[in-house]
Amino acid sequence: MLKSNCDFSKRIFLRQNIVNLIYCIADRRTFRKLYISRTHFSLFLNEARGNPHLSKMIEVKDLVKYYKKVCALNKISFEVDEKVPFVIIGPSGCGKSTLMKILSGVLEYDSGEVYINGKNMKGVPPHKRDISLMFESYAIFPHMKVFDNIAFGLRMMRKDKDYINRKVAETLELVGMSGFENRSPLELSGGQRQRVALARSLVIEPPVLLLDEPISHVDYQLQRKLMEDFKILHKKTGATFVLTTHVQEHALTLADAMVVMNTGVIEQIGTPEEIYRTPKTVFAARFVGDVNLIPGEVASKQGNNYIVKTEIGEFTCTTPNSREAISPGVKLAYGIRPEFIDVDSKGRTCDNQLKGKFARAYYFGNYVECVFDVKGKVEVKSAVPTEQAINLKLGEEYSLGWNSGNVVLLESPSVIEGLNIEEVIYGK
Ligand code: ADP
Numbered sequence: 001m002l003k004s005n006c007d008f009s010k011r012i013f014l015r016q017n018i019v020n021l022i023y024c025i026a027d028r029r030t031f032r033k034l035y036i037s038r039t040h041f042s043l044f045l046n047e048a049r050g051n052p053h054l055s056k057m058i059e060v061k062d063l064v065k066y067y068k069k070v071c072a073l074n075k076i077s078f079e080v081d082e083k084v085p086f087v088i089i090g091p092s093g094c095g096k097s098t099l100m101k102i103l104s105g106v107l108e109y110d111s112g113e114v115y116i117n118g119k120n121m122k123g124v125p126p127h128k129r130d131i132s133l134m135f136e137s138y139a140i141f142p143h144m145k146v147f148d149n150i151a152f153g154l155r156m157m158r159k160d161k162d163y164i165n166r167k168v169a170e171t172l173e174l175v176g177m178s179g180f181e182n183r184s185p186l187e188l189s190g191g192q193r194q195r196v197a198l199a200r201s202l203v204i205e206p207p208v209l210l211l212d213e214p215i216s217h218v219d220y221q222l223q224r225k226l227m228e229d230f231k232i233l234h235k236k237t238g239a240t241f242v243l244t245t246h247v248q249e250h251a252l253t254l255a256d257a258m259v260v261m262n263t264g265v266i267e268q269i270g271t272p273e274e275i276y277r278t279p280k281t282v283f284a285a286r287f288v289g290d291v292n293l294i295p296g297e298v299a300s301k302q303g304n305n306y307i308v309k310t311e312i313g314e315f316t317c318t319t320p321n322s323r324e325a326i327s328p329g330v331k332l333a334y335g336i337r338p339e340f341i342d343v344d345s346k347g348r349t350c351d352n353q354l355k356g357k358f359a360r361a362y363y364f365g366n367y368v369e370c371v372f373d374v375k376g377k378v379e380v381k382s383a384v385p386t387e388q389a390i391n392l393k394l395g396e397e398y399s400l401g402w403n404s405g406n407v408v409l410l411e412s413p414s415v416i417e418g419l420n421i422e423e424v425i426y427g428k
């Protein structure tokens, strides 16, 4: 599939830009990048054909992908609703790029099904899908001006000159790059190149835009700016955005719905709030937000009220009704997010309390992460507002408290079977 696509692109490319090709052959590294870009451009050849009656834009069922013996995707299934910003979050190597390449059609898979806009994608080449992919390494043509980089896809679609001029100008305006038409990519900052790559993906108005780690390679300030840009762009274009990241802040800020991935599997699917408030596994709780985890065992249960026995005391938890019942005797992790742990006088008003020695502090601007040592056995973190934290003294003992409604009980470390809960908690 990949080969025939490239051959097609190659023919047009050779005809249109023989001088550029010689340049690229002279520089093998550039040529390699260009090879990726041509595959990318084959994705541009499709016109928008969104079906307004379908609410599911992407459906993935039991998808499996092996690279020889490495299982990159192990029977994953999920759905993406039309027009939503959807985020796939997971650590490096968990299979995000593999999944994006399969969705875009540049990579074959071993088994399972992929539907886009209601159509089974088996055997459908990239240029016949309603999708545009912006690769992780935003490969733009280094030897072409910004205008030509963006116009390239439209030229391949044989659009007329006036249309191309208008569309490129509109798209540059959309990504805040008007006036940069005649610059070479070499004269742009990393963030500006990122925007050109984005403009190149957007110019053909794809119903689905896949963005593989689009903001991980730029500095923090620019990441924040690009996150705002994505939100605005998503609203303006009305496309379905699927974005991968390994940074939780990006996912929580951008996603309406998200999946948390872990080495080839999906740990949880839901809204950012659902995953944050009711994570299903230790892995999901850890990957989306920070969490204090204390190993324990359910001592008793009355309705939705649990008492959990841990090595630093017995604590309560009130689980939401939707949660499956957990029987007494079950070993689990008792989890509380640092922002739900109150310190000192506020802590003394909570359902659950203990005492801890103020051991360390990390300043985060509007709050301070204070680490308390409990009986020399467990460390408990609290996110204390800065104005309160400045009155706390290192080495002193303080009351810590939290309410039972803010607790999560996590029975399984991961959807991957055979992991030990204590090993996951303590990283042994
Ligand atoms: P991510 O994008 O989440 O970092 P990838 O999809 O790139 O993860 O990789 C998933 C797994 O597949 C990793 O173990 C990676 O080493 C492996 N992998 C990716 N591409 C190849 C390839 N072309 N050949 C062999 N293994 C690969």
Ligand code: MG
Pocket: 096, 097, 098, 136, 212, 213
């Ligand atoms: Mg990747």
